[in-house]
Amino acid sequence: MMWKDFFYYSRNEQKGIVVLLIIVAIVIVVRIILPFLVLNPQISEDQKQFLSQIDKINLSLSEKEIRHDSLFFFDPNTVSKLDMKMLGFSSYQINSLLGYRSKVGQLSSINDLQKVYGVDSVFINKYKAFIHFDEVKIRQEQKDIEDDIVWINFNKVADDFWYTNVESNEIRDTIIGLLHLNYIAKSLPNYKVKEFTDEKLLLWLRQHSKVKYQKQNFNSQIELNSANASALKEVRGIGEVLSKRILKYGNLLGGYTEVKQLQEVYGVTEELYNKICSSFTVDAEQIHKIDLINTKISEVCKHPYFNYKQTVELKNLMRKGVDIFEDQELVFENISDEEWNKMKMYLKSDSLNLNIQ
Incomplete structure (x- = not known):
C-alpha cells in the first residue's frame, strides 16, 4: 500500500x-x-x-602498601609509629623506642638514642643525617624538672610565693605572719611543696621554725642562708638583680657553706666581693646535704658542683663499701682535690651506714 x-x-x-x-x-x-x-x-x-x-x-x-625505605627528617621524641614503619624501623626497634619514651622520658642526643634496645651503630649510620631533636621543647622540660628539684629556702621567698602555693587565705596569712617573727631551719624541694596540702605545709613550717634574733645594728653581719632579698639589698653594691641571683644560686647549692662562694655568683666581681664579704656570715646548719646512695644521678647532677661522671664514680665507690670521707689513700679519677673539698660539704656522711644492695 x-x-x-x-x-x-x-x-x-x-x-x-x-x-x-x-x-x-x-x-x-x-x-x-x-x-x-x-x-x-x-x-x-x-x-x-x-x-x-x-x-x-x-x-x-x-597501591596502598607503605614503602619501607623512605628517609626523611624526624624527631625521635615525637615520630609516630606509622612514620617509623615508613623509615624502615623493625617492629622491635619501634616497640623499644616507644617504650623508652613512655618509661624513661625525652631523648636529647644521639647518645640517649643509643640507649634504646635495638639501636646499634648500623642504625645510627643510616639515620644520623635525618635525626633532629626539638631543643626548645627539651630545654623547657629540663627547666621544669630543675624547677621542681630546686630546694626552697622559705626565709627568702616573697609573699607572691605563698599566693601561688597556698589556696586558703587564712592559712596563707598565718604563714606570712609566722615568717615575719620566725625563720625556717630547713628547706623543701619545690615538688614537695606542691604535694603538701595547705594544712600540712603550715604544720611543717611550724615544726621547723625558730624565733628570729632581734634586729641587729647597722654594723652586724647578715646570715647568708636565712637572708631574703630585702636584707641582701641593704648591703651597698647589691641591687635587685644581684640579690635574686644570690638567692637562686644558694637554692641550687642547697645553702652556702662559706661566704667566699659568693664569688661563684654571676655578677659578683673580685672588687665587689672584697667590699661585701665582711657583711655576711654563714650558718652551716641550714645546708641541705645530699643522700648520695638514695638520690638519683639525674637529681644529684642538678647541683652546681656535681657532673655525671663524678656522681657515678662516687656512687660506685660507696656501693663497693669504700669510705670516701675517711680513706686517705683514695684517688678519684674524675674529681680534683679542690672539687672534692667543695663536694663533700654537700654529702651526707652517714649514707655509708645504709644497707647497700
Missing part, C-alpha cells in the same frame, strides 16, 4: 522523497563507521611505550 501511495505524488514530490531517503541513509552509515575512523588511530611504538609507562605509574600510585 505504501509504495502504491508513492505513485500518487507528483514527479517533483517523488524526487524530493527519494533525495530525503538517500540523505537519511548516508547519515546512518556515517554514524556507524565514524567511531572506528576517529577512536582507532594508528599508534606508533614510541607512543605505546609511553602509554605503558603511564599505566605503571598510575598503578603504583593506586
Whole structure:
C-alpha cells in the first residue's frame, strides 16, 4: 500500500522523497563507521611505550602498601609509629623506642638514642643525617624538672610565693605572719611543696621554725642562708638583680657553706666581693646535704658542683663499701682535690651506714 501511495505524488514530490531517503541513509552509515575512523588511530611504538609507562605509574600510585625505605627528617621524641614503619624501623626497634619514651622520658642526643634496645651503630649510620631533636621543647622540660628539684629556702621567698602555693587565705596569712617573727631551719624541694596540702605545709613550717634574733645594728653581719632579698639589698653594691641571683644560686647549692662562694655568683666581681664579704656570715646548719646512695644521678647532677661522671664514680665507690670521707689513700679519677673539698660539704656522711644492695 505504501509504495502504491508513492505513485500518487507528483514527479517533483517523488524526487524530493527519494533525495530525503538517500540523505537519511548516508547519515546512518556515517554514524556507524565514524567511531572506528576517529577512536582507532594508528599508534606508533614510541607512543605505546609511553602509554605503558603511564599505566605503571598510575598503578603504583593506586597501591596502598607503605614503602619501607623512605628517609626523611624526624624527631625521635615525637615520630609516630606509622612514620617509623615508613623509615624502615623493625617492629622491635619501634616497640623499644616507644617504650623508652613512655618509661624513661625525652631523648636529647644521639647518645640517649643509643640507649634504646635495638639501636646499634648500623642504625645510627643510616639515620644520623635525618635525626633532629626539638631543643626548645627539651630545654623547657629540663627547666621544669630543675624547677621542681630546686630546694626552697622559705626565709627568702616573697609573699607572691605563698599566693601561688597556698589556696586558703587564712592559712596563707598565718604563714606570712609566722615568717615575719620566725625563720625556717630547713628547706623543701619545690615538688614537695606542691604535694603538701595547705594544712600540712603550715604544720611543717611550724615544726621547723625558730624565733628570729632581734634586729641587729647597722654594723652586724647578715646570715647568708636565712637572708631574703630585702636584707641582701641593704648591703651597698647589691641591687635587685644581684640579690635574686644570690638567692637562686644558694637554692641550687642547697645553702652556702662559706661566704667566699659568693664569688661563684654571676655578677659578683673580685672588687665587689672584697667590699661585701665582711657583711655576711654563714650558718652551716641550714645546708641541705645530699643522700648520695638514695638520690638519683639525674637529681644529684642538678647541683652546681656535681657532673655525671663524678656522681657515678662516687656512687660506685660507696656501693663497693669504700669510705670516701675517711680513706686517705683514695684517688678519684674524675674529681680534683679542690672539687672534692667543695663536694663533700654537700654529702651526707652517714649514707655509708645504709644497707647497700
